[in-house]
Amino acid sequence: MDHQDRQDSQDRQDRQDTVEVRELRYFLAVAEELHFGRAAERLGMAQPPLSRAIQQLERRLGVLLLVRNRRGVALTEAGEVLRHEGRVAVDAATAAARRARRAGAGNDGSRTRLVLAVKAGDSHDLLRRLLGAYAAEADAAEVEILPSGTCEQGEMLRDGRADAALLHTPFNSLAGFDSEALVTEGQIAVLPARHPLATRPHLTLAEVSDLPDLPLARWARDGVHPPGPGPAITDQTQLAQLIALGRTVAVYPDSARAWLWTEHAAVPLTDAPPVVTHIAWPAHSRLLALAALVRTATRL
Amino acid sequence: MDHQDRQDSQDRQDRQDTVEVRELRYFLAVAEELHFGRAAERLGMAQPPLSRAIQQLERRLGVLLLVRNRRGVALTEAGEVLRHEGRVAVDAATAAARRARRAGAGNDGSRTRLVLAVKAGDSHDLLRRLLGAYAAEADAAEVEILPSGTCEQGEMLRDGRADAALLHTPFNSLAGFDSEALVTEGQIAVLPARHPLATRPHLTLAEVSDLPDLPLARWARDGVHPPGPGPAITDQTQLAQLIALGRTVAVYPDSARAWLWTEHAAVPLTDAPPVVTHIAWPAHSRLLALAALVRTATRL
DNA sequence: CGCTCTGATACCCCGCGGGTATCGCGCCGT
């Protein structure tokens, strides 16, 4: 018997267009570190096999992914593409594993569990109402709230840690997800209560963005703070305290009034873009419990 | 040296949530065939290693994916989930490989190549104008037209065979893609020229959907025809001929007038939903040549 | 000019992916 008839189409990809998740993880590590040694360490392996794996990947794809120069490596055009597409692919793979496990874990008597990613503290009131209304539904699943760091709800949706998320445009992107808009709100400047501007009926973005006595705080991104003036912060509590101490100012959606201190003042901004809270989920999801949650959310 | 410090977050997934593309391909084959022997044959391997691979996958996920009963297998809840999520993941992986290769192939002197999937024969005029306008752009890439079968443009976008596609709502779903609407058109009934209804100024869907003398044709889906009356067809030429012979009727967007025969008659439908042609692309794409193509398309 | 830091090469080994042979078992037929 020779090599099959092979009229199948989807198994066609004659090992040329096939890449393993392991290879992609290796490549991503190198592409991010731009250093084989550190990448190998991060992957918990030795450097030589990593070098070899990347070489094999390049040979299989027939493409140069990295240029090895003195002092580290750089990405080629193809490497840049694989860095993005590969990230999507390994996220999709781990999402598949996580969601399959979650679906199976529900079989042992307990109900389906739905994981909802929300940015800690945001949309608190909306969330409370949503959970209350959903719990009253007939086929309601158990909803686990997954607090997410700054703007990483999309990532959680992509890699399967969450089944749905509350996102806020224009801060988060809805690209790649299905979504429904829930509420729209204006934005406010959160000022120290004793600041001169705190008594104003309203302000503009320009008026609060360049105050010499109140430099904007710098949020940590991936553990590092961007350079510039202003205090470096990592969570909302730090920010709230710094505002109360009269050291900085912040711009937030209206619903942030829920967590304001007495030493804070909220002044509406007239020209800030409106913030829309959406519920979003993977475009291809077929979880019926999720559909029910979305339906409940849009009826609020 | 013990098991590293492991402060890294994204490499955290302690081999529990990690799945290889190979395993997913194996599982998908079984999930589709519902038969280990046939699945193994399709994969070009023997049955025992396939069984073992699935067992290992189930053990690693800690979840039962298939129930083995007499006469074949059935999917569990978790299996159903993995069937969908796994398809997405392997598509994403092969897309990564294909797009990386394409990006690298452009480095050898030739320009970037952009692959645009279009349903053969549809939007012919729009496509001609788009290609003409784009070719005049400064940083225009070479655009390869990839003719796609019935409604498989989405699949091509997902698995990396195409970088962009022309989709038609409500026939195709835009879920998971970024898109821009290009043109909206009404629909027409394509009738045999000598049919009594052919002289009417307009018709309704109800009037043409249940004609006893003109049963609706049955399109092949994945190689098999749905049951029912009416002729079985696999491509548009067959349909055109059958209409010309007075054996069936079809509903098409206005632009289908481009390929009508003299023995055909086109009658506008008053209550058919409008067809919108979109240009769509993977939500995360960062190809600048693609951005230019989209910009050109929206300006038409 | 040697030291250092980088990625590449050389070489080895064992684990695992894949093969063949066979089993266990439920379903048929007569």
Add this chain to the structure above:
DNA sequence: ACGGCGCGATACCCGCGGGGTATCAGAGCG
């Protein structure tokens, strides 16, 4: 009832390749 059959699981073996250690090679740099 019993033997044949169809199906997935098990047992066992083998060879490749992924991973390890030791070392090389070249480019900066003091």
